[in-house]
Amino acid sequence: MSRISVRGFAVASATAVTAVGAVTGVASGSTGQPSLDAEATANDTTLLADIPAGQQAQVQTASLTQQADAQAIAADASAKKDAEEAARKQAAADAVAKQKAAQAAEEAAKARKEAEAKASRDATRDVSSFPVQSSYSVAQIQAMARQMVGAGQFQCFSNIVDHESSWNYRAVNASSGAYGLFQALPGSKMSSVGADWQTNPATQIKWGLNYMNSRYGSPCEAWSFWQANHWY
Template sequence: MLEGNCVSGNLVRGLAVASATAVTTVGAVAGAAQSSTGQSVNDTETTASNSTLLADLPAGQQAQVQTVALAQQADSQAIAADTSARKTAAEAARKEAAKAAIAKQQAAKQQALEDAKEREEARQKASRSSTDSSSTGSSATDNSSLATQSSYTVAQVRAMAQQMVPSDQFQCFSNIVDHESGWNYKAVNPSSGAYGLVQAYPGSKMSSAGADWQTNPATQIKWGLNYMNDRYGSPCDAWAFWQANGSY
């Protein structure tokens, strides 16, 4: 019985040694060591003491103790590795979340710009439609109310245009007519044959506004205004094109 108790005591002491060794190992893995060799002075002394105790055990029990110590050391390393992996994963997840938030913000900003652009285009289209309707209606009325004459002065032709062209577009319309014909409703381009105030080519195009297109400035003004609205959006848009290209 005494010998058995001695063996059991030695084994318990060996297990204690293993536990102490494992604890020292955990400290080293976790970065708790402070000396240049990776262990503090106290840990070095404890390890030396534990090694002496381990040497007192029989070889078989030493193997058991060492196996336990290695197992505990492996567990400690696994825990440390798992902690590091969790930290790395958390950092990666944070970065991905930040990237996703930035992408979402940029997409929202782009969508807002596109929506604003669509609203502006719709507003301009509605404005042009309103201008076209107003111009067409007033042109028909003004054209029919103007008495036909055998000839017209420049002042008379300009007065017709002021009645037929919207006031905010008249100056642009006038600029084009100034350059194209000088307000001569019978002007003919000797090279191309373009005719009238707005130099329609061929002049017969203006027949869509009236059969008297060759002799009636009002008919030419009506046709020219409709042409500028249909092709460019307005007389001012047509004038902007003319300035950029020298013609329209």
Template sequence: MSRISVRGFAVASATAVTTVGAVVGVASGDPQVSDNDFETAAADMTLLADIPAGQQAQVQTASLTQQADVMAAEADASAKKSAEEAARIQAAKDAKAKKEAAEEKAEREREAKEAAERASRDEVRSASSFATQSSYTVSQVQAIARQMIPADQFQCFSNIVDHESGWNYQAQNPSSGAYGLVQALPGSKMSSAGADWQTNPATQIKWGLNYMNDRYDSPCGAWSFWQANNWY
């Protein structure tokens, strides 16, 4: 280099960005640019003028490249921030949609369960639909009960009958006078379900189911009470 030393060129290159920035700031009326900044910029420009034209182009190119790199970095940071915010918003939307889907599924399952229970109750046969017999075995009495008691309540009803009479529709307590499958006390109470209450297990089942529903809301409610008190 003929007109500037290597050290001088390095100094000029290092200050090029500051020089250009200061001049641009003054030109745009930036209030943060002081007179000292302008004087410094002017001195730097004088220094830059001492550099041969070809070398000036190199310095200016380096300055513009650095500015472009800074702008690109800022753009990348802004894009990353926007992407993170968009991802957060989408995650919140996905979580909300998942929760709503779970709630809808639970509601459908509840409705399906209630529909199944209603269907089960609709299929229950009345006592009068069974032909009367002169006698009944335990298995026959249980089969009648299965057709008269809602499926989800049968086991509770069966538990009570197991303890009260062992499925003997003619069982009678000699001391209290309780009678039948559900040991109605007195047995004549069951006449409200039919005049054949003494001989027809279907009539006794009908009365027992009505009693449990009225007093305990259901056979399972009656069984819960029975377990706590050994009577119902």
């Protein structure tokens, strides 16, 4: 057997070894200081070969246990590090996926609004398709608007007219002079669509729809602006 140096066991067994040396000294007739062999055995390093055979297995077992514990601790630390890295990568991947989903939803909403605005413009009937009357009821004016404004935009269009004139195509603002369904200021700007802007609600509807589409992109975008500012 090789002479394996075992530290730690020496301290635990120093007293026992010293006692054995003392007994040996007495048996040999020495009554003075402990023998040199006992002093050497009591130092902080004991060779496995110097340990009684019955205790060598215990020392070896303790050493192997310490090694196993150290390996287990190292394995746990490595596993924890790997788990943290995997969690970090997953969080980064989730963030990227969420950002892409939000961007896709935003693009889809934008495309939907553009499609609705285009449908509104395409659905516009010409003013001349409506017969001229001496007067118009609110129901008649709303029926005109439904035929000139796309279905997806009509409610927004109607909300603005409700707030501006309550569908009175002859409404006049006493202080500013704003006129008609959309309270155009001055009212004469609606002449760009037709000379009968004062008396024909169809002319006013076409002007108002053109204004909302050109300035805001659609009646619903115009309504959003109106809600935020109470004018458009």
